[in-house]
Amino acid sequence: xxxxxxxxxxxxxxxxxxxxxxxxxxxxxxxxxxxxxxxxxxxxxxxxxxxxxxxxxxxxxxxxxxxxxxxxxxxxxxxxxxxxxxxxxxxxxxxxxxxxxxxxxxxxxxxxxxxxxxxxxxxxxxxxxxxxxxxxxxxxxxxxxxxxxxxxxxxxxxxxxxxxxxxxxxxxxxxxxxxxxxxxxxxxxxxxxxxxxxxxxxxxxxxxxxxxxxxxxxxxxxxxxxxxxxxxxxxxxxxxxxxxxxxxxxxxxxxxxxxxxxxxxxxxxxxxxxxxxxxxxxxxxxxxxxxxxxxxxxxxxxxxxxxxxxxxxxxxxxxxxxxxxxxxxxxxxxxxxxxxxxxxxxxxxxxxxxxxxxxxxxxxxxxxxxxxxxxxxxxxxxxxx
Numbered sequence: 265x266x267x268x269x270x271x272x273x274x275x276x277x278x279x280x281x282x283x284x285x286x287x288x289x290x291x292x293x294x295x296x297x298x299x300x301x302x303x304x305x306x307x308x309x310x311x312x313x314x315x316x317x318x319x320x321x322x323x324x325x326x327x328x329x330x331x332x333x334x335x336x337x338x339x340x341x342x343x344x345x346x347x348x349x350x351x352x353x354x355x356x357x358x359x360x361x362x363x364x365x366x367x368x369x370x371x372x373x374x375x376x377x378x379x380x381x382x383x384x385x386x387x388x389x390x391x392x393x394x395x396x397x398x399x400x401x402x403x404x405x406x407x408x409x410x411x412x413x414x415x416x417x418x419x420x421x422x423x424x425x426x427x428x429x430x431x432x433x434x435x436x437x438x439x440x441x442x443x444x445x446x447x448x449x450x451x452x453x454x455x456x457x458x459x460x461x462x463x464x465x466x467x468x469x470x471x472x473x474x475x476x477x478x479x480x481x482x483x484x485x486x487x488x489x490x491x492x493x494x495x496x497x498x499x500x501x502x503x504x505x506x507x508x509x510x511x512x513x514x515x516x517x518x519x520x521x522x523x524x525x526x527x528x529x530x531x532x533x534x535x536x537x538x539x540x541x542x543x544x545x546x547x548x549x550x551x552x553x554x555x556x557x558x559x560x561x562x563x564x565x566x567x568x569x570x571x572x573x574x575x576x577x578x579x580x581x582x583x584x585x586x587x588x589x590x591x592x593x594x595x596x597x598x599x600x601x602x603x604x605x606x607x608x609x610x611x612x613x614x615x616x617x618x619x620x621x622x623x624x625x626x627x628x629x630x631x632x633x634x635x636x637x638x639x640x641x642x643x644x645x646x647x648x649x
Contacts, residue, residue, distance in 0.1 A: 267570055268303045272310070276317065277363050281557050283307040283325075284356050285574060288581065290331050291338045291348040301331035320362045322355035349585055353550035360553050393517030396461055402515070403464060404456045406508050410475070411453075415505070418496040419474035425489045434474065441470055465520070465528040465565050468509055472526035476501035502526070520565060528565040536632055545642045554582050555638060562631055572627055579634035586641060593644040602637065605630065 271282040286300035286307070295301060308325055311317050318326070328334040342348050382388035394402070410416060421432035434440045438450040445466045449455060452467065459467065477500040481493035502524075509522045519531035532540050540559060544552045555578075561567060562575035583590070583602070590599055 267299065267574070268306060270568070270571070271303075272306070277557075277560075279307055279310060280356065280359055280363055281561065283311070284352060285578070287334065287338075287352045287356075288349055290335055291352060292345040295331075304331045304334065317359065317362070320359040322352075322359070324355065346585060346587075349581060350550065353554065357549055357553065360557075390517075394515050395517060396459075396464070397457075399512065399516050400457050400459050400464060402512055403459075403468075404453065406512060407452055407456065407471070410505070410508070414478035414481075414491060414493045415475050415501055416471070417478060417493050418476045422492070424484065424492065425487045426484075430492075441467075445470060461518070462566070468522065469526055469528060472502060472505060472509075472522070475505045477504060523560075527560070529560070529563040530565060530567075532563075533628075533632070539632070539635060539639065542639060545639070545646050551582055551585065551638075551642075554578055555635070558582075559635070569627070572631065576627060576631050576634060579631065579638060582638055583634060583641075586638075586645070589645045590641055593641065605633075 267282060271278045282303055286295070286303040289295040289300040290304065308329075311321055311325070324334060324337050328337055338348050338351065341351055383391045390398075414422070417432060419432045419434050420437045421434075422430045424430055441450045442448055447463065447466065449459070449463055449467055456464075456467075476496035476498045478491070478493035479495045479497055481491045481495070484490060484492050506522055506524060506526075513520050513522065520528055521531050523529050531537075540563075544555050546552060558575040558578040561578070562572050564571070567575075587599075587603070590602075594602070
């Protein structure tokens with residue numbers, strides 16, 4: 265799939281990130297292959313037809329029916345690339361806030377697990393984590409426990425020995441999960457053992473949207489029926505589910521975790537965990553949201569090389585945005601070397617002189633290098649002394 269197809273198959277956040285990037289590409293002359301013009305048209309049509317989102321769209325998206333009209337608008341608004349980026353970021357901020365509920369919060373805290381002898385010494389065959397089959401078994405135990413304790417009653421319904429099935433907010437979970445995940449993954453207790461990694465992570469993300477902690481209810485003693493819950497807390501349910509799933513994922517042989525917003529992300533490389541916990545030291549919401557979106561795009565489970573390249577490009581755009589301030593806190597040569605990487609390694613521009621044949625490992629390096637540079641630069645700009 266190309267970038268547009270992936271965004272259309274993904275979340276609204278994916279779509280708005282691509283629409284924002286497409287607008288910037290059109291506004292700064294980077295749309296060499298015309299893909300941004302196509303993305304603008306398709307994504308605009310999508311959001312215009314969603315009335316709950318339409319009111320938060322930038323005025324120029326509502327008024328400019330195609331990329332040509334948008335180009336006419338943006339070139340008249342500002343004559344510089346940096347100025348146009350600022351206009352676009354500012355205009356998309358209300359919709360970003362609406363979709364992301366402020367900036368993306370990622371909680372990297374997972375329970376510490378004491379390592380006993382065979383694990384410490386490496387002689388245990390599972391010293392580096394359980395394989396997927398074992399993880400599926402543990403997941404089923406966690407799911408069944410939460411189901412028994414009423415954590416899915418509000419949305420997925422419950423059972424009573426007197427009246428049978430009691431529907432929840434989602435009257436037909438099997439159909440709902442099939443339509444949203446486009447796979448037959450229900451009932452979980454029957455097919456969960458055969459889940460692929462993608463299946464498991466899809467189901468975890470789905471369950472995050474339908475979990476809530478039971479608070480009050482009435483005990484039905486007949487035939488040991490159990491509690492019939494009446495009130496629930498979505499926030500507390502998500503918190504508890506987040507903790508239990510990250511305990512599970514901490515035992516997996518692959519490095520993943522569940523964010524506090526319910527998305528499976530790849531864990532940080534060794535030693536880089538603090539950089540994701542550190543706050544962006546800036547009062548500019550555009551910078552914060554852009555960096556947060558880039559981190560999410562880079563770390564999300566299933567992200568492609570194009571996704572990661574786009575995330576690096578977004579960080580490069582932030583560096584370009586603060587370049588005038590960077591010159592005040594960096595040596596001229598250091599600043600020149602930084603933007604040589606930004607502009608000449610097939611990240612932001614697309615032309616014959618770009619260096620595109622480098623090992624993918626260097627893309628990983630650029631992501632962490634750009635992100636680290638942004639953190640340091642913003643701190644130097646905030647307090648030069």
